[in-house]
Amino acid sequence: MLAFVLAYGLHYTKLPEKFKSVVQILIILPMFLPTLTYGFAVIYSLGKQGLITQIIGHQLFSIYGFWGLLISYVIYTLPPAFVLLYNAFKYVDKHFIIVSQIMGDSPLRTFYITSVRPMIGTIAAAFILSFFLSFTDFGIPASIGGQYTVVATQLYMVMMGAVPDFQSGSAIAVIMLIPSIVAVWLLRFTERFNFRYNKISTFELADDKVRDGFFAAVYVVVIAAIFAIFAIMFIVPFIKSWPYQVVFTTETLQRILSDRSIETVYTNSVMVAAATAVIGTVLAYMAALVNARSQLPGVCKMLMDACAMVTNTVPGMVLGVAFLFAFTGSPIQNTFIIIILLNSVREFTTPYLMIQASLSKINMSWETTGALMGDSWLKTIFRVIIPNTMSTVFQMLSYIFIQAMVTISAIIFVTGARTMVMTTKITQAQYFEKYDEVFVLSLLIFLTNIIVKVIFDYLSSHDDIVLHVKQKFQSIFGKEAKRQNAGLEDLPERI
Numbered sequence: 001m002l003a004f005v006l007a008y009g010l011h012y013t014k015l016p017e018k019f020k021s022v023v024q025i026l027i028i029l030p031m032f033l034p035t036l037t038y039g040f041a042v043i044y045s046l047g048k049q050g051l052i053t054q055i056i057g058h059q060l061f062s063i064y065g066f067w068g069l070l071i072s073y074v075i076y077t078l079p080p081a082f083v084l085l086y087n088a089f090k091y092v093d094k095h096f097i098i099v100s101q102i103m104g105d106s107p108l109r110t111f112y113i114t115s116v117r118p119m120i121g122t123i124a125a126a127f128i129l130s131f132f133l134s135f136t137d138f139g140i141p142a143s144i145g146g147q148y149t150v151v152a153t154q155l156y157m158v159m160m161g162a163v164p165d166f167q168s169g170s171a172i173a174v175i176m177l178i179p180s181i182v183a184v185w186l187l188r189f190t191e192r193f194n195f196r197y198n199k200i201s202t203f204e205l206a207d208d209k210v211r212d213g214f215f216a217a218v219y220v221v222v223i224a225a226i227f228a229i230f231a232i233m234f235i236v237p238f239i240k241s242w243p244y245q246v247v248f249t250t251e252t253l254q255r256i257l258s259d260r261s262i263e264t265v266y267t268n269s270v271m272v273a274a275a276t277a278v279i280g281t282v283l284a285y286m287a288a289l290v291n292a293r294s295q296l297p298g299v300c301k302m303l304m305d306a307c308a309m310v311t312n313t314v315p316g317m318v319l320g321v322a323f324l325f326a327f328t329g330s331p332i333q334n335t336f337i338i339i340i341l342l343n344s345v346r347e348f349t350t351p352y353l354m355i356q357a358s359l360s361k362i363n364m365s366w367e368t369t370g371a372l373m374g375d376s377w378l379k380t381i382f383r384v385i386i387p388n389t390m391s392t393v394f395q396m397l398s399y400i401f402i403q404a405m406v407t408i409s410a411i412i413f414v415t416g417a418r419t420m421v422m423t424t425k426i427t428q429a430q431y432f433e434k435y436d437e438v439f440v441l442s443l444l445i446f447l448t449n450i451i452v453k454v455i456f457d458y459l460s461s462h463d464d465i466v467l468h469v470k471q472k473f474q475s476i477f478g479k480e481a482k483r484q485n486a487g488l489e490d491l492p493e494r495i
Contacts, residue, residue, distance in 0.1 A: 002078060002222070003082040004123065005218065006078075006082055006086075006219070011094075012094070012115070012205065013212045013216075014208075019219075023219050026223050027222075027226075029226075030078070030226065032406070032446050033230075033446050034139060034406040034407075034423045035137050035139030035408060036143050036423065036442075037233065037426070038072040038144075039139065039143025040430075041229050042068055042072050042144055042229060043068070043143070044232040044236065044435070046068075047063055052229075054243065064146035065145065065146045065147065066148055071229075073137075077134060078226075080129055081126040084125060085123070088122035092114070092115065092118045096113070097110060100113050100114055120190060124186060128187065131179070131183075132179070132183065135151070135152075136152060136176065137409055138317060139408045139423070141153045142430070143430060155317055156412065159324075160413070173321045173322075176315045176317065176318050180314060232439070233439050234443070236439040237252055238252070239252065242436070256440045266422060268422075269423075269445075270448065272336055272404060273400075273401045276347070276400055276401070277396075278397070279340060279341075280396075280400040281351060283348065284348055284351035285396070287304060287352055288356040288359055289359060289385070290304070291356060292356050292360050293367065293381070293385065311345055319345065319410050320342065320410045323342050334419060335419065339419060342410055343407065343410070344400075346403075347403045350399060354395060355393070359389065391460040391461075394456045394460035395460055398452060398455075402449045405422065405423075406449070408423040411423070425441060426442065
């Protein structure tokens with residue numbers, strides 16, 4: 001509901017565009033942090049010695065257990081649900097607001113018909129997404145769950161406890177799949193509520209200072225609440241000993257960063273994320289390419305789509321258990337290869353859908369044109385199709401890299417001491433109660449993801465850079481690059 005209100009306000013108010021752009025960026029920032037950090041941020045903000053508690057003078061409520069989990073999961077699921085709803089609102093025709101008002105509908109009915117009814121399918125998808133993110137996450141309950149046991153921590157304790165019980169773990173993993181089946185049915189059921197507009201009309205909203213002021217206040221309150229909780233992450237690394245010696249110093253930061261194991265784990269994490277981004281992008285691109293640009297029978301394409309959706313609905317912890325059982329005793333056990341492979345499977349769906357949408361929009365006659373000019377299908381793909389989708393490829397690389405940096409639920413079962421990454425190092429720091437180290441590692445992940453996001457957004461949004469990459473790509477895969485660059489886009493028309 002909160003994500004819906006925030007997304008609705010950005011599309012149905014006349015707030016300044018710069019204000020809206022800043023709101024969009026600030027709401028999604030928590031996505032760049034691992035889920036373990038959410039729980040610790042809540043503890044260090046709302047706990048007995050927390051930052052907010054000290055400012056107010058008393059603890060508002062007990063945060064360990066249900067309420068801590070609820071607050072953390074609301075913050076955790078808000079950004080992805082917001083992104084989903086915000087993008088869907090772009091395709092809702094606001095012109096029907098006038099039609100509804102002319103028909104004499106009440107404001108509430110107008111709101112339902114023009115804003116809620118067209119979004120029912122997306123609202124269901126956002127609900128399912130938020131449910132699965134909360135249901136399958138391990139990081140938040142591991143940090144703030146206390147005695148409030150959830151299925152994710154139960155699975156971890158059974159599988160990785162002092163006496164592992166693989167049979168019980170398998171049973172729990174299968175039980176975790178049941179909501180996936182319900183989710184698939186619910187998504188298909190809500191598809192009947194989707195409908196398409198013939199066109200999206202340009203519509204100028206009426207001035208309403210009360211409406212705009214209300215939503216502006218909502219944005220300020222929500223963003224201030226989020227940053228009040230995460231502010232501690234930027235404070236603890238520069239305090240001698242929180243909350244007992246609140247003295248500004250860089251000693252804590254220097255002490256933690258001087259540990260060579262941190263450097264090794266950070267290098268491991270970046271290497272795994274980079275390799276996952278490249279391999280995951282290649283796999284998703286190839287699958288989408290075969291689906292969108294080949295002459296395979298429709299049944300094969302439908303099966304490929306189904307496989308892509310399955311990887312999105314299976315909980316990460318279940319995938320981790322499956323990989324643990326499948327590769328125990330194999331040469332890739334306790335190697336980076338199994339982590340990269342698991343991450344690539346886990347993050348397959350979203351990049352697959354991203355590039356499939358782009359490939360479907362490209363002129364379908366380019367392969368025919370290439371064949372008429374004597375090029376094979378593969379040559380046309382490398383010379384024309386791939387270079388013309390470089391902008392989406394940059395976005396795919398960015399998305400997979402960030403997700404690989406913050407994931408914990410899937411890989412917790414397959415990492416070892418030699419293959420430790422940042423998120424599992426945070427789990428270890430939590431076990432030894434090195435909470436200042438938790439925030440320093442979280443800060444490293446956050447800054448790394450921000451840098452990667454900025455770089456790839458810059459690359460994908462600048463046509464001159466994309467054109468340069470296209471020319472390089474074409475020069476590598478064909479001696480006739482100059483002919484291609486001279487106007488390949490209009491070749492079908494010239495033919």
